[in-house]
Amino acid sequence: MxxxxxxxxxxxxxxxxxxxxxxxxxxxxxxxxxxxxxxxxxHDRGVPDIVQGTVSGVAAVSDQGDVQAIAFRFDGRDYAGPGMGEGIPVVPDVPWTDAAGQDHQGDRPSCLAAGAYGRRVELGVLTVGGEGPWTTQLVVWVHCLQ
CATH class of the missing domain: 1.20.5 (Single alpha-helices involved in coiled-coils or other helix-helix interfaces)
Structure with a gap:
């Protein structure tokens, strides 16, 4: 064979x-x-969007504690009433820059102090994926404009 x-x-x-x-x-x-x-x-993840607007509320455990979230009015968006905004969580120990351009880490941003409503800020906002009842945005850095 x-x-x-x-x-x-x-x-x-x-x-x-x-x-x-x-x-x-x-x-x-x-x-x-x-x-x-x-x-x-x-694709296109991990790069925060740079946005400007006005702080309309601050949520924290205490007046000196880490900011947990802010109410924020994005520039260029229409809102139903004065003072209304969108809630955005903030990372713990968020890095921030003051109005003079000095970098900070480990303390609370001066523009997000208790009662600091109406302050102009620039934020690094990261869009995060997922499904559920949580927000899809997260503040990863803060620049105080005033």
Missing amino acids: TDSALPSAAVPGVAVRRSRLPLLLALTAGLLVGAAATSYLT
Whole structure:
């Protein structure tokens, strides 16, 4: 019997190569789908938007404690009434810059002090994904404009 007349099971390695082909194709397809999904989900993430507006409220545990969230009126948006704004959480120990351009870390931004409503600020706002009853925005840095 010649090699061409032998059944594929009798030829060493032929059956093994044929059974690996679907597995390799499935693995390659899975890797491509995973890479595409990762690229889609992480595209343009991690870079905060720079926005300006007015602080209309500050939420903190105490007058000296970390700011947990702010009510903020974005420039260029219409609001139903005066003082109304959008609630945005603030990262703990948020890095901030005062009106003179001095960088700070580890203390509360002066423009987000208790009762500091109406202060003009510039914020780094990160858009975060996910589904649920929480906000999709997070303040990651603060620049006090006044």
